[in-house]
Amino acid sequence: MRPTNKNTMLKVVILGDGGVGKSCLMNRFVSNHFDEHSFHTIGVEFLNKDIEIDGETYTLQIWDTAGQERFKTLRTPFYRGSDICLLTYAVDDKVSFRNLSMWKNEFLYYADVKEHLHFPFIVVGNKSDISNEEREVSQIELESWCNENGICNCIETSAKNASNVQEAFKMAVQYWLKAESRADKNEYSCNDTIDLTKKSGESRSSCCIGATEE
Amino acid sequence: MEQNEEKVEEIFVQEGVLLLSGPASHIEYMKLTGTLYITRYEKHENEYSTIFIEWKPNENLTIDSDIQDQEWAVVNTVEKRTRTLSGSLIPEEANRSKYLRVNFDTIKSFKVANSGRKILFNDGRGDVICTFSFQNGNSTCFIASLRQHIKTAPSRRDKNLYIVVGEIGNNDKQIETSFKTLSLFPDDHNYMWSFVKNFQHRPYETTMEAFAKVTNIGNYFWNYYFLEYLIVYNERPLDDETKEVLNKSIIAIESATTTHTQDDYEVVANVPKLPDRKDCPRSKPLTKEQWLDLQNCEGKIEDVDGIKLLIFRGGVTPSLRKSVWKYLLNYYSWESTQKERDQVTKDKKEEYYRMKTQWMTMTKMQEDNFSDYRERKSLIEKDVNRTDRAYDFYAGDNNPHLQLLNDILMTYVMYNFDLGYVQGMSDLLSPILYLLQDEVDAFWCFVGFMEKVLSNFDIDQAGMKEQLQHLHTLLAFTEPELSTYLDNHDSGNMFFCFRWLLVWFKRELNQEDVMKLWEVLWTGLPCQNFHLLICLAILETEKRALMDNNYGFTEILKHINELSLKLNVNFLLNKAEGIYRQIEEATHANDNVRDIVGLPKLENGNMDSPNTASFTYLESSADHASVNIDTNEVSYERGISNSYL
Ligand SMILES: Nc1nc2c(ncn2[C@@H]2O[C@H](COP(=O)(O)OP(=O)(O)OP(=O)(O)O)[C@@H](O)[C@H]2O)c(=O)[nH]1
Numbered sequence: 001m002r003p004t005n006k007n008t009m010l011k012v013v014i015l016g017d018g019g020v021g022k023s024c025l026m027n028r029f030v031s032n033h034f035d036e037h038s039f040h041t042i043g044v045e046f047l048n049k050d051i052e053i054d055g056e057t058y059t060l061q062i063w064d065t066a067g068q069e070r071f072k073t074l075r076t077p078f079y080r081g082s083d084i085c086l087l088t089y090a091v092d093d094k095v096s097f098r099n100l101s102m103w104k105n106e107f108l109y110y111a112d113v114k115e116h117l118h119f120p121f122i123v124v125g126n127k128s129d130i131s132n133e134e135r136e137v138s139q140i141e142l143e144s145w146c147n148e149n150g151i152c153n154c155i156e157t158s159a160k161n162a163s164n165v166q167e168a169f170k171m172a173v174q175y176w177l178k179a180e181s182r183a184d185k186n187e188y189s190c191n192d193t194i195d196l197t198k199k200s201g202e203s204r205s206s207c208c209i210g211a212t213e214e
Numbered sequence: 215m216e217q218n219e220e221k222v223e224e225i226f227v228q229e230g231v232l233l234l235s236g237p238a239s240h241i242e243y244m245k246l247t248g249t250l251y252i253t254r255y256e257k258h259e260n261e262y263s264t265i266f267i268e269w270k271p272n273e274n275l276t277i278d279s280d281i282q283d284q285e286w287a288v289v290n291t292v293e294k295r296t297r298t299l300s301g302s303l304i305p306e307e308a309n310r311s312k313y314l315r316v317n318f319d320t321i322k323s324f325k326v327a328n329s330g331r332k333i334l335f336n337d338g339r340g341d342v343i344c345t346f347s348f349q350n351g352n353s354t355c356f357i358a359s360l361r362q363h364i365k366t367a368p369s370r371r372d373k374n375l376y377i378v379v380g381e382i383g384n385n386d387k388q389i390e391t392s393f394k395t396l397s398l399f400p401d402d403h404n405y406m407w408s409f410v411k412n413f414q415h416r417p418y419e420t421t422m423e424a425f426a427k428v429t430n431i432g433n434y435f436w437n438y439y440f441l442e443y444l445i446v447y448n449e450r451p452l453d454d455e456t457k458e459v460l461n462k463s464i465i466a467i468e469s470a471t472t473t474h475t476q477d478d479y480e481v482v483a484n485v486p487k488l489p490d491r492k493d494c495p496r497s498k499p500l501t502k503e504q505w506l507d508l509q510n511c512e513g514k515i516e517d518v519d520g521i522k523l524l525i526f527r528g529g530v531t532p533s534l535r536k537s538v539w540k541y542l543l544n545y546y547s548w549e550s551t552q553k554e555r556d557q558v559t560k561d562k563k564e565e566y567y568r569m570k571t572q573w574m575t576m577t578k579m580q581e582d583n584f585s586d587y588r589e590r591k592s593l594i595e596k597d598v599n600r601t602d603r604a605y606d607f608y609a610g611d612n613n614p615h616l617q618l619l620n621d622i623l624m625t626y627v628m629y630n631f632d633l634g635y636v637q638g639m640s641d642l643l644s645p646i647l648y649l650l651q652d653e654v655d656a657f658w659c660f661v662g663f664m665e666k667v668l669s670n671f672d673i674d675q676a677g678m679k680e681q682l683q684h685l686h687t688l689l690a691f692t693e694p695e696l697s698t699y700l701d702n703h704d705s706g707n708m709f710f711c712f713r714w715l716l717v718w719f720k721r722e723l724n725q726e727d728v729m730k731l732w733e734v735l736w737t738g739l740p741c742q743n744f745h746l747l748i749c750l751a752i753l754e755t756e757k758r759a760l761m762d763n764n765y766g767f768t769e770i771l772k773h774i775n776e777l778s779l780k781l782n783v784n785f786l787l788n789k790a791e792g793i794y795r796q797i798e799e800a801t802h803a804n805d806n807v808r809d810i811v812g813l814p815k816l817e818n819g820n821m822d823s824p825n826t827a828s829f830t831y832l833e834s835s836a837d838h839a840s841v842n843i844d845t846n847e848v849s850y851e852r853g854i855s856n857s858y859l
C-alpha cells in the first residue's frame with residue numbers, strides 16, 4: 001500500500017462546506033498556486049506532497065471532496081484510514097463556521113477512528129485576507145469553539161495570499177506526531193478487540209429490537 | 215411490515231470482518247469493520263434458500279440520531295430501486311438497511327483467498343457479490359459452520375473455490391418438487407438421459423435452454439441440483455462413461471460461470487465470448503440543407519426518427535445547433551409547426567419572467583426567514599464564480615454572462631424548489647447558455663436537460679448509485695477481466711467514474727467536444743443509458759494502463775481523474791456504439807445487461823428461439839470457446855438434442 005520510499009505516508013482529509021476554499025488550500029499547499037476561478041469539486045480528488053518536520057520527511061496524501069450536503073453518501077467512504085482531518089470554514093461565512101460540528105461528527109462516524117479524544121483535528125479558518133467588513137467569524141469565536149470541542153489546534157489561513165497555509169499542514173503533522181506517541185504509550189493498557197466486540201454486540205441487539213417493535 | 219414478525223436465527227456470528235467490496239448500495243460501508251452472520255429466516259415465497267449471510271458495520275456512535283436516520287433511509291431507497299438487479303438483496307425497513315443481506319439463492323460459489331483471511335461470494339455470472347476480510351483470525355470457523363447448512367461441492371479446478379449446491383435439509387424435497395415443476399421429462403427417464411448426454415456436447419447451452427424455461431432464478435444453481443439429482447436419486451446405476459460425462463459437465467459449467475481470482479493472479483474463466491466488435495464510423499454532421507429539407511411548409515419536422523439518426527451519427531453543424539438543441543431538449547416538440555413554436559416561445563418567456571420576479575422581489579426580511587433559499591442562493595453565487603471561467607464567454611470580473619448563469623439557476627430554484635440547486639448543475643447550464651446566448655431559451659433548454667438527468671441529483675444520490683451499479687454490471691459483461699480486477703482492488707463500486715456520470719463528461723472534455731457528445735446523447739440513440747457505454751469505451755481504452763501498472767484504489771482514481779481533456783469524442787462514440795452492437799447480438803447477454811440498455815428480455819432465457827437456435831448452436835459449437843468439451847466426441851447427440859427440443 002505505502003510507497004517504496006521510507007517516508008511515512010499520512011492521509012489527510014480536508015472537510016468543510018462548499019466554497020470555503022478546500023481545493024484552493026490544497027493547491028496552494030501542493031503547488032503554491034492559487035486559481036481564483038477553479039471549478040468546484042465533483043467527487044473526490046487527491047494530491048500528494050512531501051513535508052519535512054524535524055528532519056523527517058512525511059508524504060501527505062491530501063483528499064479533497066465536494067462540500068455540498070447532498071454528496072455525503074458518496075464522500076464518506078473516503079474518510080476511512082485518515083490520519084489527520086482539517087475542518088475548514090471561511091471567515092466570511094458564518095454558516096460554514098456553524099457547520100463545523102456537523103463535519104466533525106460526520107468524520108468521526110465514518111472514519112472509524114479508534115480514539116476520538118485525541119484524533120488530530122485542525123480547525124482552519126480560511127480567507128483571512130478579506131476585509132474587516134466582510135468578516136463574519138472572529139478569531140475569538142474560533143478559539144472558543146475549539147475549546148468547547150476539545151480541539152487544541154486552530155489557525156486562520158489565506159489560500160489567496162499564501163498566509164499560514166504551510167503552517168496549517170505542518171501543525172497538523174506535529175499534532176499527529178503527538179497523538180501517535182501518546183497512543184504508543186497506551187498501547188498495552190487498552191484492548192481494542194474486546195471493546196469492539198461489546199459495542200457491536202449491543203448495537204445489533206438494539207437494532208433488532210427496533211425492527212420488531214415497529 | 216411482515217418482516218417485523220419474522221424470526222431470525224443466528225447460526226453463526228463473527229466479529230471483526232471487513233467489507234472489502236459489495237453492492238453499490240452499501241458503498242458507504244466498504245472498508246468498514248463489522249460483524250458477519252449466518253442467519254436463517256422463515257421461508258420466503260420467492261426464495262428457495264432460508265440461509266443468508268449478513269454483515270453489519272460496527273457502530274461507534276457519536277452522531278445525532280437525525281443524521282443516522284437519513285443515512286439509513288438513503289441506503290433503503292437504493293435497495294428498493296435495485297432490487298430487480300441484485301436478485302435477493304431484500305429491501306429492509308429503514309433501520310436495518312445497513313445490513314448487507316444475501317440469500318444463498320444468489321450465491322453460486324464462494325472462494326477463499328489470502329490463507330483463509332478473505333472470502334469472496336460470486337453470483338455465478340462473473341460478478342463478485344461481496345468480499346470480506348477477516349481481521350481476527352480466518353474464515354475457517356465461518357466456513358465450517360456454513361457447510362453444516364449449505365451443501366457445497368469443491369471445485370474441480372481450484373481447491374479454494376466452493377460451488378454452492380443447495381441448502382442441507384430441505385434439499386431433497388426441493389429437488390423433487392422442482393423437477394416436477396420442470397415437467398420437461400415427466401415420466402420418461404430415457405428422455406432425461408438424452409438430456410444429460412447433451413451436456414457432453416454443449417453443457418452450457420443445454421442447461422440454459424432447459425432451465426431458463428422454468429425458472430428465472432439462478433440457472434447455475436439448478437445445474438447442480440440437477441446433476442446431484444442424477445447422481446443421487448436415479449435408479450439407474452451410473453456407469454463410468456456417464457460419470458465422466460457428468461464430471462465434465464460440472465467442470466464446463468464451472469468454467470463458464472465462475473470467475474477465479476486470487477491476489478497474485480487473475481484468471482477470468484471461459485465466459486462466453488462476445489460477438490466481434492463492429493466498426494461504427496461517425497458521419498458528417500447534420501447540415502442546414504438536410505435540416506430544412508426535413509421540414510414541411512409549415513415548418514413541421516416530417517421524419518423525426520430520420521433526423522435523430524442523422525444527429526446521432528454525426529452531430530449537428532455548429533451554426534445549426536441553436537435551432538436543433540431546442541428540439542433535442544424538448545423546448546419545442548418535434549411535431550410542432552412554426553406557428554406553434556412562436557406561441558411556445560411567447561408563453562415560455564412570460565412564464566420565465568414570472569418565476570424570475572418571484573425571487574427578484576423577495577425582501578430582505580423574507581430572505582432572512584428562509585434559510586433553505588438563502589443556502590441555495592449563496593451556493594449558486596459561489597459556483598457561478600467557478601464555472602468555465604477559462605472560456606472567454608465567462609472570463610473576467612463582472613462578466614454579464616455570469617449574471618445570466620446566476621439568474622437562470624436562481625429561477626430554476628423557483629421552478630423546482632424541492633431540487634433547488636445542486637452542485638454540477640452550473641456545469642450543465644454553461645454550454646447551453648454559451649450556445650444560445652439568450653436567458654429564456656437557455657433556461658428552458660436547461661430544464662429539458664435537467665429532465666433527462668434529474669436522478670443524478672437525487673437527495674439521497676440513489677440515481678448516481680444506481681448508475682454506478684449498472685456500469686459495473688455492464689463492465690462485468692463486456693470486460694470481465696477488468697471488472698474482476700477492479701473488484702479486487704477496492705474499486706468495484708466504480709466510484710472513480712462519479713464525475714463522468716454526474717455532469718456527462720463535462721469536466722473531461724473541452725467545450726466543443728462536450729457539445730458534440732451531448733447532442734448525440736440527447737437523441738436517446740442507439741439505446742437508453744448510452745452514456746454508460748461511453749464509460750465502458752473509456753475504461754476499455756484504459757484497461758491495460760490500469761492493470762499493467764497494477765494500480766490500486768488511489769491510483770485508479772488518480773489515473774481516471776487525470777484523463778480530463780485527453781479524451782477523443784469521435785473515437786469513444788465509435789467504440790461505444792460498437793459495444794452496444796455486441797451486447798445486442800450476444801446470445802448469452804443476461805437480462806440484467808439487456809435491461810440496462812433497454813433491450814427486451816430474451817424470452818427463453820438466453821435463446822432467441824429455442825428451435826432454430828438449437829441448430830445454430832450445434833453448427834457453430836466450435837466457436838463457443840466457452841465450452842471446454844471436445845466437440846468431436848459425440849456428434850450423434852445432434853439428433854437427440856433436436857428431438858428433445
Ligand atoms: N479571498 C479569498 N478567497 C478564497 C480563498 N480561498 C479560496 N477562495 C475563493 O473561494 C472560492 C471557493 O474555493 P474552493 O477552493 O473552490 O472551495 P471548496 O471548499 O473546494 O469548495 P467545493 O469544492 O465546492 O466543496 C473560490 O472561488 C476562491 O476564489 C482565500 O484564501 N481568500
Ligand SMILES: [Mg+2]
Nearest residue numbers: 022023040041
Ligand atoms: Mg473543492
